[in-house]
Amino acid sequence: MAPTLYSFLMSPYSRSVLVTAQALDLELDVRTINLKQQEQLKPEYVAINPQHTVPTLVDGDLVLTESRAIVTYLASRYGRDDALYPKDVVTRAKVDGLLYFDCATLCIRWRAVVHPVMKAGVSKPSEESLENLAEALTWLDDKLQQQPGRYLAGTVQPTVADICLATWACTYEAAGFSLAQHPRLAAWLARCRDNIKGFKEVSDVGAAQYGEMFKAILKSRS
């Protein structure tokens, strides 16, 4: 029986899981939880996940939240090889380090850019929040400079870290921001689009929806 995934295409965290499943040729029973309509707060969903976050994966008796735990689980359980989540201890630590960076540095700095606009009626992102985000992108850009042509963890093939960070990066671009100041990141994102199965079909489509929403809000504030 295919695992069930509760997800919302607009959200990069859901898209990371959807892209990972595509890359693994893994069938998922995908059920949409519309966050714009607060469907995550419905009692039947809270019964599955009391924290009512999205995505949630149900695989037999495993109920799994946290998108990055889900992608590493899927890669470990269903990967034909370990390309997406290398077993070598040092390489894996680099992938994990990037996933945690995504979770608590990049994500937080991104939210500081967009949330005041989306949720607090501010007319545009603050300079400080944009600078903080640019700093984080510079760290990634510099990392790529040290390993030309490779992916973020220094691997020859993309890993789940690339999937998670790339689904965010295409959301960033779709919302109207530019990677021009971070050319290696831009080149890396292009490589991800071309080489990660399902990326264009899944992530770019969802990112475009997010972008439309964000731009409409910005316009309404001006």
Place this chain on the structure above:
Amino acid sequence: MPLDFYWMPLSAPCRASLLTAKAVGADINLKELNLLAGEQMKPDFVAINPQHCVPTLVDGDFALWESRAISSYLASQYGKDDSLYPNDPKARANVDRLLYFDMGTLYHRFGEYVYPVMFRGGSIDEEKLTKLHEALEWLDGFLAGHKWAVGDNITVADHSLAASVSTFKAAGIDLEKHSNVSAWLARCEGEMPGYAEVNTPGAVKFGEFFKSKSG
């Protein structure tokens, strides 16, 4: 050869990784950095870690940061078996879920509550405290029915959560209303190897710092 570990005792993530280092018996060379005095910005350290954050582990020519990646690495590289970080994908997924929950939700909400008071001259925000208790209640649910965070053995999830939750307690957060969390933390205090040595002093210092600012 000993591993270099750059840290600050106040920092819960640093203490989490040290708990794992203790558990696997790793030979650690402690290098304390005072972040409040900007010591992490010194060129030698930035050369090792351009992100200049702590904890940072240096194992030979491999430098690693992000405390939970460090804990998982230490368990995988130096653990005598996989009990700290199970190899089975489902068991490991439950550990990872809690590591991300701790980082992105639980400790994050604590930081949102205490950091403005400690570092930016802000005052106590009851709404943020309510959000922290909401996250603690979720943790309470996750801990129900088993001795440690995930089942019957200590894992790196316990290390990460213990460092976080002990810091909350030291800062005066009332854990009594979360009975599973209280019982589990008491177990960590009593039974987790290295807890008194590597976690308690730093947690106490953090609590004192917060209380001195919150009046």
